[in-house]
Amino acid sequence: MVYIRNLADHEDQEVTLKGWIYNFRSSKNLYFLELRDGSGLCQCVVAKDGVSEESWEAAESLRQESSVVITGTVVEDERSVGGYELQVSKLEVLQVAEDYPITPKEHGVDFLMENRHLWLRSQRQWAAMRVRNAIIYAIHTFYQERGFVQMDAPIFTGNAAEGTTNLFETEYFDDQAYLTQSGQLYGEAMAMAHGLIYTFGPTFRAEKSKTRRHLTEFWMIEPEMAFYDLVMNMNLAENFIKFVIKSVLDRCEKELEILERDTTKLEKTVSEEFPRISYTEAVETLRSDEMAAMLDQMVDDRKQEKKELREEREEIKKERGQAKKWRKAQIDQRIKDIGARIDQIEEDLRNIPDWRESALNFEWGEDFGGSDETLLTMQYDTPILVHRFPAEIKAFYMKRDPEDEKLALAVDMLAPEGYGEIIGGSEREADLETLKERLHEHDLPEDVFQWYLDLRQYGSVPHSGFGLGLERTVAWLCGLDHVRETIPFPRMMGRLTP
């Protein structure tokens, strides 16, 4: 079978393509069919005098997303989508699709989400899923090439160790079970068996968060390494992200183009070292005069942009009256875009004082809010690694800094361009007695962690690991503004179908 992706190998040959009609245009004796076969798009030209009567009638019957088998000659043509087009000799319809809901025009989010099963066929969604696939492939390649063993942590868990509020509950015969929110503790057990392991599976959080960064069901990659300290952990995380991005840049040029992704910052992420700053340094940065100045500058920039957009809008509104139809549509679109951008600016202008307040009054010991993270990353083009957080805001299993007991040897990787935390990890506490103390400090019952404590009882070693959120990574690499487009069927608050 020939796929559109490989058409260049079949120039001037007659081939048969099977697929769906993505869009079509017609004139009296000519049909332009945009064929979609899953591997790409190809324009197929049907000339009335070039095909049989049956084939011509078949062309006339076509609707968007009708399934077809098309035979024709592959011809190079600049005017076509992929650089090649098919001069059709035979057209056979498998099924005529009636009233396909997603038209080539724009649609609202809710409508598209209701039709997610069909939306997946659209170009941008197709490209995003290809990038997701390339990321997953790169992740496995990276770890497999380095001797890591993929091992799966359970999805049902029996106890709600770290608080129940954000866990999904389910019945488990006569007991209660919870859906996992991290495989990390199991990862540690598996690392003690295999040295280097990674888990790759779904996780669930019942958080009532309706934001562009949240799903209730998402995929995490959690490597866990015996004999790794915090620095080795950070090195691995940085090399890992660089490997994944390089791989996506190499393999997904076309997809990133469809997504209109500006790749300059991704390229920098591959070539430049990630800044590593301690939590304490990050707090100083937030509270600095430079930060205040940067925020003031942001306000001025936004105001200026708003003014310019308003002027442009007045200009083109004047033009609209005597504009031709196509120009009118163009103007309407631009007015809509300007309106959306102005809304965004106004929201920023409302928010910046809060950001400023939050940053400048940041107290050592607090956890970063979303705006603090964004402000920190705005100073760099690459992701940054923030390490050594106050132990109080971090999990019980994290090792304390031997040089300062108030600090945990934790690390977060913050992606640039506002994509936020994509990695969270730490060196783990390896000492049995210390770990028991931590459990008590966190009011956690020792008995349910008995198996976990056994890892320190029997051949405890220094070890570290981290977790990467797949969907946030996909969103970042694709330049998408919402994680709902990074997974085939997103599960989020208020969305369980399709």
Place this chain on the structure above:
RNA sequence: UCCUCGGUAGCUCAGUGGCAGAGCAAUCGGCUGUUAACCGAUCGGUCGUAGGUUCGAAUCCUACCCGGGGAGCCA
């Protein structure tokens, strides 16, 4: 849970107290090369739901439902 914006034709939206509108889709017709094709015509309505104010409500008021964006929390 809170703040904020929204719900009008299959879709995207305009309409802010006085006859329910446009573009796209669909249907029919026209056009030899189109790129979200274009041109002409036709079809298409429980204005989210319930109540209220008014001579008159898509428009004003109240409550509720649903959705977007954000906060908190988080990857």
